[in-house]
Amino acid sequence: MKKAMYYERCEDKVVQCELCPHRCRIRESAYGICGVRRNLDGDLIAESYGKITGIAMDPVEKKPLYHFYPGKYILSIGSFGCNLKCSFCQNWHISQKRADFRLISPEELVSIAEMQEGNVGIAYTYNEPSVGYEYVYECAQLAKQRGLKNVMVTNGYISIQPLNDILQYVDAMNIDVKSFSDEYYKKLCGGKLNDVIKSVETAYARCHVELTTLIVTGENDDLKEIKELAKWVASIDRDIPLHFTRYYPAYKMKNPATPVETLLKAYQIGKEYLNYVYIGNVVGIDRNTYCPECGNLLIKRMDWVEVEGITDEKKCSRCGKNIKIQI
Secondary structure, eight states, X not given: OOXXXXXXXXXGGOEEEOSSTTOXXXXXXXXXXXXXXXXXXXXXXXXXXXXXXEEEEEEGGGTTOSSBSXXXXXXXXXXXOOSOOOTTOTTHHHHSSOOOOXXXXXXXXXXXXXXXTTEEEEEEOSSOGGGGHHHHHHHHHHHHHTTOXXXXXXXXXXXXXXXXXXXXXXXXXXXXXXXXXXXXXXXXXXXXXXXXXXXXXXXXXXXXXXXXXXXXXXXXXXHHHHHHHHHHHHHHOTTSOEEXXXXXXXXXXXXXXXXXXXXXXXXXXXXXXXXXXXXXXXXXXXXXXXXXXXXXXXXXXXXXXXXXXXXXXXXXXXXXXXXXXXX
């Protein structure tokens, strides 16, 4: 059993978890909201430690990360559990339920990553990686020592101290900003927007950050809200890539799939404020990266990814504009 980090012992063997903003008070033998942190005899145990439900080599673009080693592959792993309860969860079978797993130690995982040809590192993804904090922390620390990159694909629902502690080993994050409405977070996700905002701002100061918003039909597709989201991202940095992703009915949500027209409108609004906006989960859409200054094609994403308009100094080959990217 792996003892958890970030908790306080209280009276009558109750513990209070400090890992995420829920700050669950957990009685003996019970679990926190995440379903994987359990109180056993007055100690908080990380039950998902080393339990891997999925492992695969993925294109970095699948995370999605479009400005972080484009065209490269990364070893992706996931466990089970999540500290949000999104009604539309695309991975509910591992986030909201226990799934079959195999045990992989941090040393074994890093060794597997090192053996993969052309691999840039490890992505902690599929379910919410922060609820398995201890495992991700140890793997990321070891991977960093071995020269591998660490990526977290996360909902950003984590307390600032543990976030800061793990960021010393993290090279990139894709953070889900589910909506720019606190009501949406409370109604459909069981969380609070402001806590995610704090995480995005904290992570941006420490590593490469891209953001993803799944646009759910009839829920967070109001164009005024999308405008406020884009303006907020731009207030941090106009160069932060923002991915608008198409929703399909899943888990408890039966709303119809996002109309492509809605995504195109969101894209146009995003481009008023941001240099890099992308649409995901739509076949045949333009996913290329263009210079925001002169329109030069920088990265072509067709059947394969090709970096062709960026110099070794990370500048546009036509106009010389600095491009925020890791290649």
